[in-house]
Amino acid sequence: MRPTRSSQALEIARRRLERLQSITPIPDFGTGFSIKDYETAITELASLESEYNTAVSHLDAKLTEIKVKEKAIRDLRERILTAIAFHYGKDSEEYVAAGGVRKSERKKRSSKITSSATV
Secondary structure: OOOOOOOHHHHHHHHHHHHHHOOOOOOEOOOOOEHHHHHHHHHHHHHHHHHHHHHHHHHHHHHHHHHHHHHHHHHHHHHHHHHHHHHHOOOOHHHHHOOOOOHHHOOOOOOOOOOOOOO
16 A cells, blocks of 8 residues: 655645734735735645545555456466366366466476485
8 A cells, every 4th residue: 555645844834824824914925925825835735635645545446456356367367277277187288278387397396315424
């Protein structure tokens, strides 16, 4: 699961806005530089952050769906190969065509020989 975002800059801006709004009379610094403009910018960032976190939530749900479907496909893939092996045998061309390895071509496990001699 992806982490959601929590903007520290947004939290600091909100606290600053609360303090600025306590000043009377409310200062106006000119075009594009007023307390109202600052509040609008904060609201826009909060909206973007909310949209992002919602999108992450939707992506997490889709990822869960994908993982469930992948598990089902792996199970089905294994069951099909087993059915081919049952029907045609593990040494058949059909088994190889389906992605299996012939039983006669499998590597034999070699046991490790440990030396009992001491130095």
